[in-house]
Amino acid sequence: MSSSFGRAGVVALRVIRQLKRDRRTISLIVFAPIVLMILFGYALSGEMSGVALGLVDGGGQAGLKAHLESIPDYDILRLGSESDAEKLISEGRLDGAVVLEPEGARVLLDASSLQISGAIVAAVQAWVAGEQTSGLKDKGKGITMRYIFGYDLEMMDTVGPAILGLVVFFFTFINAAIAFIRERSQGTLEKFMVSPLSRVEMVAGYVLGFSFFTILQSATTLFVVRFGFGVPMKGSALTALFVVLLLGAGALVLGSFFSNFARSEFQVVQFIPLIITPQIVLCGIWWPLQSVPEFIRPFSYILPLTYAADALRAVMLKGAGFADILYPDLLALGAFFAIFFAAATVMLRRDVG
Amino acid sequence: MAGRARGKPPAISARNVVKLFGRMRALDDLTVNIPAGVTYCLLGPNGSGKTTFIRAVVGLLKLDGGDLRVLGRPVSQVQQIYPAIGYMTQHKALYPDLTVQENLEFYAGLYGLTRQKREERISDLLQMVALSEHRSRLAGALSGGMYQRLSLACTLIHEPDLLLLDEPTVGIDPRLRQTFWEYFQRLAEEGKTVLITTHLMDEAERCQKVGYMRAGKMAAEGSPEEILRLAGLRPLLRLWLAEPEKDAALLRSEGYEIMAKGDVVEVRLERHAQIKEILAAVSPLDMRLEEPALEEAFLRLSEGA
Numbered sequence: 001m002s003s004s005f006g007r008a009g010v011v012a013l014r015v016i017r018q019l020k021r022d023r024r025t026i027s028l029i030v031f032a033p034i035v036l037m038i039l040f041g042y043a044l045s046g047e048m049s050g051v052a053l054g055l056v057d058g059g060g061q062a063g064l065k066a067h068l069e070s071i072p073d074y075d076i077l078r079l080g081s082e083s084d085a086e087k088l089i090s091e092g093r094l095d096g097a098v099v100l101e102p103e104g105a106r107v108l109l110d111a112s113s114l115q116i117s118g119a120i121v122a123a124v125q126a127w128v129a130g131e132q133t134s135g136l137k138d139k140g141k142g143i144t145m146r147y148i149f150g151y152d153l154e155m156m157d158t159v160g161p162a163i164l165g166l167v168v169f170f171f172t173f174i175n176a177a178i179a180f181i182r183e184r185s186q187g188t189l190e191k192f193m194v195s196p197l198s199r200v201e202m203v204a205g206y207v208l209g210f211s212f213f214t215i216l217q218s219a220t221t222l223f224v225v226r227f228g229f230g231v232p233m234k235g236s237a238l239t240a241l242f243v244v245l246l247l248g249a250g251a252l253v254l255g256s257f258f259s260n261f262a263r264s265e266f267q268v269v270q271f272i273p274l275i276i277t278p279q280i281v282l283c284g285i286w287w288p289l290q291s292v293p294e295f296i297r298p299f300s301y302i303l304p305l306t307y308a309a310d311a312l313r314a315v316m317l318k319g320a321g322f323a324d325i326l327y328p329d330l331l332a333l334g335a336f337f338a339i340f341f342a343a344a345t346v347m348l349r350r351d352v353g
Numbered sequence: 354m355a356g357r358a359r360g361k362p363p364a365i366s367a368r369n370v371v372k373l374f375g376r377m378r379a380l381d382d383l384t385v386n387i388p389a390g391v392t393y394c395l396l397g398p399n400g401s402g403k404t405t406f407i408r409a410v411v412g413l414l415k416l417d418g419g420d421l422r423v424l425g426r427p428v429s430q431v432q433q434i435y436p437a438i439g440y441m442t443q444h445k446a447l448y449p450d451l452t453v454q455e456n457l458e459f460y461a462g463l464y465g466l467t468r469q470k471r472e473e474r475i476s477d478l479l480q481m482v483a484l485s486e487h488r489s490r491l492a493g494a495l496s497g498g499m500y501q502r503l504s505l506a507c508t509l510i511h512e513p514d515l516l517l518l519d520e521p522t523v524g525i526d527p528r529l530r531q532t533f534w535e536y537f538q539r540l541a542e543e544g545k546t547v548l549i550t551t552h553l554m555d556e557a558e559r560c561q562k563v564g565y566m567r568a569g570k571m572a573a574e575g576s577p578e579e580i581l582r583l584a585g586l587r588p589l590l591r592l593w594l595a596e597p598e599k600d601a602a603l604l605r606s607e608g609y610e611i612m613a614k615g616d617v618v619e620v621r622l623e624r625h626a627q628i629k630e631i632l633a634a635v636s637p638l639d640m641r642l643e644e645p646a647l648e649e650a651f652l653r654l655s656e657g658a
Contacts, residue, residue: 010462018450187444194411194440197463 007197011205015179016212025175029213033167033221037229040159051116052077054085054097054108061100067127068098074123077288082106084290089148091313093158093288096120104142111147121145157232160225161240161312162285165305167221168214168244169251170276176210176255177268184259189348199345203256207249207341214248215241225316234319240312242322246330247308250337256344279305307332361389362425364515364546365410370419372405372569379405381569382419387548387562389424389514392541394557395550396651397566403550404443406566407517410548411440424515436464439513443520445504449493453484453503456492457510464511478506481536483529498524505533516540516547522556534559554648565651573654577647584650590620590628592637600635607634 019025052075053068069076077094079085085097085108095116099106107124109117128143183189192202218241225231233240258275262268282292283305292300300306311329314320322330365387372380379402387393395403408414410423412431421428424437431438447456454475461471479485482502487495492503501524508516516537522530534556537547541561549560557563558577565573565580573583581587593616594600601613609631610621620631628642 006465007463010459013462014448014451014455014459017455018448021450185444186448187442187446188448190413190442190444191440191446192463193413194435194438195463196436196465 004198004201008201008205008208011197011202012208012212015206015209018179019175019209019213026213029171029217030220032171033163033217034224034228036167037156037160037163037221037224040163051075051095051119052093053120054079054088054094056080056082056085056097056099058099058101060102061105063131064098064105064124064127065100067130068123071123077290079290082108086148088288088290090318091158092317098124101142104144107143107145109145109147117147156225156229157317158313159285160229160231161316162283162305162309164218164221164225164240164244165247165308165312166280166283166285168217168248169279169305169308171217172210172214172248172251173255173258173275174268174272176206176252177259177262177271178265179206180256180259181262181265181268193349199348202348203253203341203345206256207252210252211245211248214245218244231316233316235315235321239320239322239325240315243308243311243315243325243330243333246333246337247304250304250333250340253337253340253344257340257347260347279303282306283309285309301332304333304336307336361544363387363422364389364391364424365548366422367406368420370406370409370421371417372402372409372414373417378569380409380416380419383566383569383571385564385571385574387546389546390541390544391561392537392547392549392559394560394563395548395566396552396554396557396563397572401566402569403566404519405569407440407519407548407550410517411438436511437514439508439511439516439518441504441508441516441518441521445500447492447500447504447507450491452489452491453479453495454488456503456507460507460510466511474510474512478509481532482506483532498526498529501525502529514545516545518547518549520550520552522549522551522553530556554646554651558647563647565654567654573651580647580654581645581650584653586645586650586653588622588625588645589643590622590631591641591643592618592620592631592635593639594618594635594637603634604631 051073054077055065055068056079057065068074077088079088079097082097082099085094085099088094089097089108089110092110095110097108098120099108105124107120109120111117124143180189183192222233222237222240226233254275258271259268262271278299282289282296282300282303284292284300289297289300289306307329311320311325311333314325314329363386365385367383367385370380370383371378381402383402383406395406397403405414409416409421410428410431412428416428423431424434426434448459451459457475457478458471461474466474476485479488482505484499484502484506487499492500495503501521505518505521508518522533525533537549538559540547549556551557561576563573563575563577563580564571573580575583592600597613597616597618601611601618604618604620605611609627612619620627622628
């Protein structure tokens with residue numbers, strides 16, 4: 001029992017006992033994801049009006065570009081490269097894309113939704129036909145079609161997996177920050193400093209204890225996402241759970257780290273706009289990262305939720321396995337956890353002069 | 354010093370210890386020696402450095418000078434002897450959302466007590482702090498005094514050799530305080546060292562040694578009797594005499610410090626043993642002995658030093 005693992009286990013058991021007794025938090029952990037999903041999923045899904053069409057402008061074909069942009073039902077998303085377009089189509093976030101080049105154009109289509117693909121083809125052909133009648137016969141030659149196996153997507157499908165990550169991150173961050181503030185104000189932290197419990201063991205104990213609730217939360221959320229909203233689970237639920245646990249561990253150490261900058265539980269709540277909101281906006285749940293302006297994009301790539309959302313979507317919608325999401329998603333989440341674990345343990349000793 | 358502690362290094366020895374907080378000298382060339390196996394009371398006004406000293410002893414503060422050894426080791430290695438230290442801060446260091454039993458189990462777990470040992474200690478300590486009937490109550494639902502008692506029990510759970518208690522008896526009723534003191538004295542007899550800070554003079558009087566701190570320095574140190582003598586305070590013997598003038602003259606001629614007030618004569622004693630000598634010289638109708646209060650001694654020391 002006096003081993004390192006034993007002491008971390010003692011802390012974990014205590015954390016579980018405390019949280020178990022906190023009925024309000026338990027119900028929030030379990031029901032908040034469901035409420036959020038209903039809210040975001042239904043409120044936002046409505047109808048996905050219009051056709052989401054990617055446009056990769058490699059120069060030339062100004063006439064076709066103008067024609068596509070003039071169609072009222074089309075939401076045009078400007079993309080940097082053809083591979084971005086392919087990726088988004090395969091994820092089901094675009095219905096198709098047109099790659100404009102000086103020599104011609106390529107139309108990428110989603111093979112899984114033939115109706116919309118047909119509409120895009122028709123729109124392009126309408127333009128070609130118009131050009132031909134006006135005498136410019138060569139114009140239609142450079143246009144080729146390519147089908148990509150996409151995914152027939154509903155709003156809930158992209159949002160569901162990401163909300164799971166969001167909710168776990170949010171609650172773990174807040175609960176952990178408050179728990180560590182209490183350790184300070186109760187005087188227990190100072191008492192630990194003068195006990196065989198090391199700082200690493202203490203933070204590790206918290207990670208263990210909170211993971212127990214993260215599993216509970218993930219299991220209920222996944223269940224509702226899968227059976228309540230019919231989001232597919234093509235990959236392994238265990239892989240998805242692993243992603244969520246890694247994200248939760250990252251949120252915990254981040255919360256522990258930030259607890260050093262708050263003096264009260266009230267001040268923890270004030271971190272929400274700073275820590276949580278940017279992740280919601282920039283994680284790629286609501287609009288694809290590829291469409292985020294380039295100067296903001298680096299921020300997206302340092303936020304853990306970005307990777308968790310990507311990994312969860314890959315596992316659930318495309319059946320990705322552990323190896324498929326290892327790079328960059330799992331590595332990024334692992335690195336985030338490692339960096340803030342170290343930072344949190346170092347900061348625990350802060351008030352010691 | 355009790356027999357068990359003989360030959361042991363001092364529990365705490367500080368030589369010219371300095372701790373600065375900005376420009377304030379919280380510990381100012383403090384030198385103190387606390388032998389093993391005693392109950393030692395650290396007294397002093399607020400801000401005199403008592404808590405700072407305890408925090409320095411457990412290695413929570415980096416010293417700016419001097420030499421500090423704890424249980425024979427330099428304070429820089431104090432981490433290695435944490436299992437032998439029991440530290441109770443003024444914050445109670447309990448989890449209000451855990452039960453009494455769970456709080457004790459948690460601390461027992463941190464120190465790696467076996468299941469059997471743990472149950473044994475918990476039963477013993479709950480009895481000592483009179484909380485046996487409240488085992489399954491949430492700590493947060495306890496009264497202030499009970500909370501304090503639970504905190505003490507948690508500090509004692511691993512049978513530490515060195516107990517550092519910062520104001521442990523605040524809010525505890527006198528009867529239970531008596532039990533605590535008996536317990537502390539028993540611990541000292543077993544060779545353990547109990548260092549206590551308090552504001553209460555009557556508590557200081559129960560300790561084997563008292564250190565009086567002022568402005569980061571040790572202003573006076575010794576047994577309670579020694580402190581009184583140091584402050585120039587002596588017991589006062591009041592005698593009601595049949596022939597006050599004659600007897601007063603007699604006593605004065607024998608070198609006693611006398612004050613005559615009507616038929617009452619007051620004698621300042623050097624030692625209690627003098628009472629016997631005085632009674633051999635005069636036969637009072639009635640007499641009363643007034644012991645000086647430690648409080649007054651410290652007041653004097655505060656003003657004087």
